[in-house]
Amino acid sequence: MAQLHHSDHHCDHHRGTTASDVPRRYAWIVFALTFGLLISDYMSRQVLNAVFPLLKEEWVLSDSQLGLLAGIVALMVGLLTVPLSLLADRFGRVRSLTLMAILWSLATLMCALSDNFEQMLTARFFVGIGEAAYGSVGIAVVLSVFPARLRATLTGAFMAGGMFGSVLGMGLGGVIATALTWRWAFACMALFGLALAFIYPLIVREARIAPRNARNEAAPLPPLRLRLAGLVSSRSVICAYIGSGLQLFIGGAMIAWMPSYLNRYYDMATDKAGALAAVFVLTAGAGMVLCGIVSDRVSQNLPQRKFLLACSYCIATFLLLSAAFQLPPGPLQLLLIGAGMFVAAGTSGPAGAMVANLTHATIHGTAFATLTLVNNLLGLAPGPLVTGRLADSFGLGSALQIIPLVSLAAAIAFYIGKRNYLKDLQGVHAGNEGNVPLETRVQ
Template sequence: MAQFHHSETAASDVPRRYAWIVFALTFGLLISDYMSRQVLNAVFPMLKEEWALSDAQLGLLAGIVALMVGLLTFPLSLLADRWGRVRSLTLMAILWSLATLMCALSESFEQMLTARFFVGIGEAAYGSVGIAVVLSVFPARLRATLTGAFMAGGMFGSVLGMGLGGVIATALSWRWAFAAMALFGLALAFIYPLIVREAKIAPRKARSDAGSTPPLRRRLAGLVSSRSVVCAYVGSGLQLFIGGAMIAWIPSYLNRYYDMSPDKAGGLAAVFVLISGAGMVLCGILSDRLSQNLPQRKFVLACAYSLATFLLLSLAFQLPAGLPQLLLIGAGMFVAAGTSGPAGAMVANLTHASIHGTAFATLTLVNNLLGLAPGPLVTGRLADVLGLNGAFQLIPLVCLLAALVFYMGKRRYLQDLQRLHGSAGDSGNAPNEARA
């Protein structure tokens, strides 16, 4: 159980107050990340009218960022693990902020697509490297809670991006909406390296233990060496298909079916995303608490969250526009991202601490290629044929696949923990790793 003890020892060397400062600043940059990504959704109606775009083209503008994140997160996270996580995070933030500023200056669909391409490159590895930084300064027993709370920053950033973006776009123009997000990101990117230092988040004990870790090739092989960790990756990615689709298209849905202006649609959509972020945090806390004595419950809960999402959203989009539908959409979005905390904790438990950045990059890769990238694009193409409401009636089916994959992972979780971390002398500690 070297991984468990290493994580606890390393974290204990970091003062708790400084650990929370690191969390706050890293969390703040994640919010900037998603503000820059999701402000686009608030101005969909304006871009559609000004440039005469189809829903498929709008979906491509949203999906290109997630696609680049999916393609580049693994190699860039591996480089960050070796080159320095703080330096890497700072450069990422500068790049996505400048690319967002390019969006504000775009004069055509092609220019906007190019700018969004670079937003995706800048954001590619931030989530995976950022959560690795956070986990490195806290005890391992808080993994599901911290993963859920940190990843909820994406939801809160989406709230601010869509909410503020809609208000700014209505009051000034859609260009100023992008520019505001860019300036916020650049300000945080300047502050971050002044306070968060590599030497402070990599304690002496952790650095001295680095020489005793397995060779890189063997540690990388451990990323996909068990059925349960593969199921955690795939189940998480499938579940986030619905999250990516809803976040991208709910402002347009409210605009079309509730006749809301962009600022009002963006504001209500922001409330839904905020509900989803709250669900991500609370579901992560619930996962840690209910899994203390039965670690395989993390998979059971993830499966339950997926099934609940399917039932609630399927029912919601069978109803006509009105308050009952909005309430069911809110309930569905509350549980939709609930798998993020337990899935992240399981990935951390089943991989070596020295490559947690790369492990979370693998999770991000699957999340984007299976969920966040195709979600907006597939929904847009379905909407061109069936209408947006018809598309929303179909996409919750993906949650059934996610539930099935999580169930398959649950059957092997304890055995995989014992095989990966347990030896004759410490195999009994494997449940402690899962419980963390």
């Protein structure tokens, strides 16, 4: 993952680059298929949100129980992403990604066959195990075949696959559940994942994304103890982890509860609520991509701007969503929600690039696993659950008025990180990139 190439960047030579050995067309094929599996990952995860109203009525569930069904997946992802990412590096990333996709697809099929809350919770538990390390290992595969100068763009674009998968999961899930049953909504997501899991290893092969000369020239990995210490070796990288995780609390809560909010406050049917919620998630996905591109563009010679941009995205999220949920239901509220979700996801690209820049090249895979862990434990897991608890106590509308405050905490974390960023960059890169100028090495 760390061994990236660009012909104009001499630093890649010092890293033992592999990107020069991967044809550009094949690199984009790798991206497309890995991106497709990420979409399947989130389709399987978020189809549940589209059928919340149906499950609530059929099984007489509380909002807290619905939040637990949504949050258990992110909780397992957070707990298992680091150990499973380490195993993937040991046993082969392509093989590991394929096994993950098979597991989460079969577990989603188990959801379709569930007869009560307990069975559904067990199935969702296994969905979480299957999806635990996909994001970190998948982005490691993608970044390994592209130039280092595209890190924020690729990270934002790849993570946007989660948003696009959520769009399809909620949009198609609502339509299928209305036309057939909620069980068929889960089943269709499972079949799509199994089909991609069959195709992926036939085209993406370990030998082609890690050519022989790169394997021979690559430096051996340092001991596990030193790799783990390097994950938290600077204040800036810790702030990047925390800021990213706190900001994704908003994303996790909004994605989980928007279909229910539209159903309750706009009197929309399941299919229409799921379709409109999918539009909001699509807006968030577009924000991931575009904000990542902006980050790369404006930070070429001033890397610390990544932290400043992340702060501004967090503050804008707080202002837009706070204003939105103070308004009565209507077009203006929906417009502000869409704008808030666009910037809410904007920190993903800059945060991923900051983590890559602030950790040693040999531990990037584990660094992204750590970022995934924090994203889930601070954001994606508690977001739906805490919102559900607040909704049980105060109502869903009031709960959604409260949660934007978390974005202010994220902005503070990013601001603290910015104050130490340049000094920490010098410390990380001085030891492994010779005399290459910092502004050339880090974008």
